[in-house]
Amino acid sequence: MERRIDFSHQRHMLCGGCDHRFVVGLDWIDRWEQGGEKCLGCDLTGEHEDAPRVTVDPDDPALDDGRVAQFFWYHTSTQPDWPSRAFDPASGFTPEMRMRMGGVERVAAWAARQRAKALHVGTYEAAVHNMLRRMHDQADDGCQFYLYRVHLKPSVVVRKGWLIDPSDFVGDVVLGEFCPPGTDVARYLNYHEDPGGLSLALGRGAIDKVQQIAIPLSDAWDRDWARESVAALENASEALVPATGGLGRFMPPCSPRADLSRDLGRGLAADLPINLQSQLVSAVAFGEGADPVRWAKQASCLLSLIVDPSPVLVMLDQQERREV
Structure with a gap:
């Protein structure tokens, strides 16, 4: 739903x-x-x-325990197979790394703690906001993101009431601390993404199926804006100009083309909700030497996730449901 x-x-x-x-x-x-x-x-x-x-809207329908499993929930990730059945957080460790961590038993204990962490799902708004935040804060702007529509098992047991966001400073939640025996899902107030909305902390066993698409959609872009932006960028110089002012010696040189791209990005974000503007501007940052056509298309496609989600929802409707 x-x-x-x-x-x-x-x-x-x-x-x-x-x-x-x-x-x-x-x-x-x-x-x-x-x-x-x-x-x-x-x-x-x-x-x-x-x-x-x-705080939570007292009329939020997700406060109804019986409806939680009926709703679609969303997640964004750079993982193409989230949530992986064969999740092994130590799979990429070299023998040297395992030795530095204290050997086989220490690595196994660490991996068990990682697998005990809750998964997070929330509203569509929270999922898109999470992606932009990661692009803004975690240098994931060059990564391919995937949007997951999550279907919970009808039999899930929901913890009564809701919690203040239980995540630690890196966003981790140990599921067993908030879902006592006999419960599968805990609702919590999301402060950071879709503020005031309810998100869920849950284990893999609470998820029935997922649908997945790569985002942003490659054809959901404003061709008029992109054409005008590309023309302006191609007319701007790529020559690097040293920064000026008192702090200029601490800043890298920048080209007029990159300066113009920041202005275009701010203009693109100007009509967005205030809590998304800086994230979008950061997410569409123009690297020196970048292709103006590719940049303009990507920037416009990212914006479309917010201003017109309908193509995304149609695309998700067309995807098969993958069992978890």
């Missing part, structure tokens, strides 16, 4: 100081995070430990 996709939907806030609940847009949250807004109930500002934080 598909839920309505809306990257700009309003978010619920809950103040820890006065328990006031209110609904705001992403622009308000952006201003609040920069100290430009206060709690609508008690005037607490963002730096206070009890300041308002994004």
Whole structure:
């Protein structure tokens, strides 16, 4: 069952100081995070430990235990076979690496801990946001990403209620700490991707089937924007120009073509929700010597994942469901 996709939907806030609940847009949250807004109930500002934080919409249909397994859930990954049946986190270790880790038993224990970590699935919005964040923060901009539509087993047992995002600083969750015996899935409030939305921490055994496509779609691009952008880039010089200003000596030289590409990227992202703009600009960064045609097509295709998800959903509908 598909839920309505809306990257700009309003978010619920809950103040820890006065328990006031209110609904705001992403622009308000952006201003609040920069100290430009206060709690609508008690005037607490963002730096206070009890300041308002994004919370779950009480009408979110995923709060209904019986409907969790009915919904489509999503995940983005650079792995072409996620979640792999034969997942072996130590498969690429050389004998030297295994020795440095303490030998066979230590490596086996480490691998078991890795396999005990939960998988994460969420809304379509959270999956796309996750991909852009990885391109922005983890230098995955040159990698091929895959979008997975996840179908849970109808028999899964869902932990009651929901949790604050239990991930550690690298996003890991040990499943057994949050899914007690007899439960398969734990809902948690996602703070970072689709803020306020519910995501799931679960084990491989909770997944029935997945559908998969490579993203972005190669033909979902704005040809007029791409043509105009390519013409502008091809007319811009590729000659490297040293940076100026007080910090210029610490910065690499940059070409007028690369400078123009950043302006084009900012223009492309200008109408997106505020929490996605910098991620898209970073994701479409233009490397020196890059092909303008390929760059413009890729940038436009990435944008289309957000502004018009319908071709993606149609493509997913056409894919076979792979058993996990």
